[in-house]
Amino acid sequence: MFLLLKPSRSTFLFTLAAVATAILLATPEAHAQTRTIVIDAGHGGYDRGGVPGQRIGEKALTLDVAQRLRRILQARGYRVVMTRDSDVFIPLGTRTSIANSNRGATFVSVHFNSATRSGANGIETYYYRSDSAALAANIHRNVVAIAPSENRGIRRRGYFVLRRTNIRGVLVECGFLTNPMEGRSILEANYRQTLADAIARGIQGQRAPISKPLTSGAALSAEVLSPTMSGPDFVKAAPRSKRRSSARHHRSSKKSSSSSKSKKKRSSQN
Numbered sequence: 149m150f151l152l153l154k155p156s157r158s159t160f161l162f163t164l165a166a167v168a169t170a171i172l173l174a175t176p177e178a179h180a181q182t183r184t185i186v187i188d189a190g191h192g193g194y195d196r197g198g199v200p201g202q203r204i205g206e207k208a209l210t211l212d213v214a215q216r217l218r219r220i221l222q223a224r225g226y227r228v229v230m231t232r233d234s235d236v237f238i239p240l241g242t243r244t245s246i247a248n249s250n251r252g253a254t255f256v257s258v259h260f261n262s263a264t265r266s267g268a269n270g271i272e273t274y275y276y277r278s279d280s281a282a283l284a285a286n287i288h289r290n291v292v293a294i295a296p297s298e299n300r301g302i303r304r305r306g307y308f309v310l311r312r313t314n315i316r317g318v319l320v321e322c323g324f325l326t327n328p329m330e331g332r333s334i335l336e337a338n339y340r341q342t343l344a345d346a347i348a349r350g351i352q353g354q355r356a357p358i359s360k361p362l363t364s365g366a367a368l369s370a371e372v373l374s375p376t377m378s379g380p381d382f383v384k385a386a387p388r389s390k391r392r393s394s395a396r397h398h399r400s401s402k403k404s405s406s407s408s409k410s411k412k413k414r415s416s417q418n
């Protein structure tokens with residue numbers, strides 16, 4: 149087009165500069181950053197996740213869902229950063245450093261749950277920063293909508309990776325590997341793809357389809373329906389001096405997941 153118009157050299161350079169400026173203005177750094185998702189596959193390396201002696205290991209399944217989620221988000225134009233992309237141990241502090249080096253990004257930690265009681269099943273979603281409540285609700289609703297198990301609610305909890313991140317973040321427990329029915333589903337690649345799809349829809353802020361009624365207790369339901377309400381925290385953030393114990397957040401929380409009552413009791417002791 150420029151050649152057809154035969155512009156002078158200076159006009160051509162001016163036009164080129166104007167086009168370049170327009171492109172830069174259309175994709176400012178800030179906008180690019182909000183399209184960055186830091187995906188955190190739980191555990192890895194010698195940290196298998198779950199409870200001792202658990203038959204289905206957690207670390208490989210969290211990585212699989214994280215990698216599926218990455219493919220989905222990248223196909224939709226997101227920039228994705230993984231805290232791990234293989235079976236390696238990444239300290240929690242390194243995971244939060246990776247998250248914090250991506251200013252304005254969104255942090256999503258993928259986990260599977262476990263309990264000593266095999267009957268425990270369902271989806272739990274956690275957040276800590278108040279700016280993450282809506283994200284937690286979006287992800288939770290979408291995952292609950294496709295899961296064949298209970299809605300265990302959205303909870304505000306000071307897990308290390310949520311408390312130490314300076315960006316909005318959510319930790320989603322995509323079901324219990326210790327539950328025979330749920331564990332069987334999670335072992336199927338198709339189901340893990342469905343899980344990743346649901347998390348991606350939640351990240352994109354899509355509404356979950358009207359799904360099954362809530363099956364959790366009334367207190368949990370209230371939180372799910374109105375996650376931005378501050379409400380009582382199930383577990384308060386551990387004080388900084390207790391950093392080491394909170395780094396083992398999973399193992400300690402797993403044992404208490406047999407009943408929400410015991411969970412509340414434990415939380416007040418923290």
Ligand SMILES: [Zn+2]
Pocket residue numbers: 190191197198206259260261398
């Ligand atoms: Zn975990």
